[in-house]
Amino acid sequence: MIANRSYRRSPRWLVGALATALAFMLAPAGTATAAEPGVPVPPGLTAQGKGALSLADRDFVIKVRLAGLWEIPAGNMAMEKSKDARVQEIGKSIAAQHVVLDRLDVAVAKKFGIALPNLPNNDQQGWLNEMETAPSSEQFDQIYIDRLRAAHGKIFPAIATIRASTRNDEIRKLAQEANQFVMTHMSLLESSGIVDYGALPTAPAPAGAGGPAVDTAMVAAASNSGAMPGVSTPVILIVLAGALIAGVVTTMRIFRTR
Structure with missing residues (x-):
């Protein structure tokens, strides 16, 4: 009797193992990882005027x-003409930040x-006239917001x-600073909720x-990882899960026969 009970419990144990394996296989990647860290602030770059200055570099400083020459007055108009508190705050922030960026740009120029x-x-x-x-x-x-x-x-x-x-470290530093401003401004504008x-x-x-076109990098990655080209990962996981279920069913039948 004890032996028979142990045989009856074995399939239940196998079913539990199957459930655990399936949960592990089908769980989304990254669910066990910690929360995403914040966006890092790039470290400051040295600016000693070293490196050749190209025509593109000069054009960038002008741009x-x-x-700033139109976004500062546009931001001031937003504070005066808008009745939306969020748009007013966006205009104020962008105008103030362009004052800082303009000062950095003038120094490089x-x-x-x-x-x-x-x-x-x-x-x-023309855009300023539209707003006015x-x-x-x-x-x-x-x-x-749209302009x-x-x-x-x-x-x-x-x-x-x-x-x-x-090639110039002064321009490199200015470009990195401008990049930070532009990303911030895009996010501010999108926070209005009315971007078309x-x-x-x-x-x-x-x-x-x-x-x-054939992505050779993807093909190489699939070959190295053993993946089948043209077959997505979820499909492969489902096939493996089906094979696992079939194996468990076969094992349960063997135990019942015994």
Whole structure:
């Protein structure tokens, strides 16, 4: 009798093991890890004026100046014309931060003798005119948020290009500082909840998008990991789980026969 009871309990133990194995196999990756850490603040970079200065570097310094020339007055208008407390706060923050960035930019321009503009360009002045003549505070809010969000989206990749390619440490430091400001401003603008994402320009199609391009890196990774090309990880896990279930069922039958 004792032996028979032990045989009857064995399948239950196997079922428990099966449940544990399935839970482990199907659990989402990263569920056992700690909470995501905060975004790190990049360390300061040295700026001693070393390295060749390119035409692109000079153009970047001018563009940073131009950004402040229209975003500072636009932020001031947001504080005056908007009736939305959140938009007012966004305008105040962006205008104040551009004052700081402009000061950094002017210092770099003086060091290299780069002539900076004192007025916004025609496009920027047109955006300011749109805000100035907005017939209602709600329409002003939409124009302010959308124009600034689109402008930050355009300058974002330009900053990345300069940060990655410049030979000059002063420009490298300015690009990193500008990058931090732009990311902050994009998040501030998006926190308004009224960004028209559908109106933003789409990213260009990747090279070779017209044909069935093969990602050689993915193929190599699949080969090295033993994965089957064209089969997703969840499918593989389900197949393995099915095999495990079949094995347990077979084992249970053997125990019952005994």
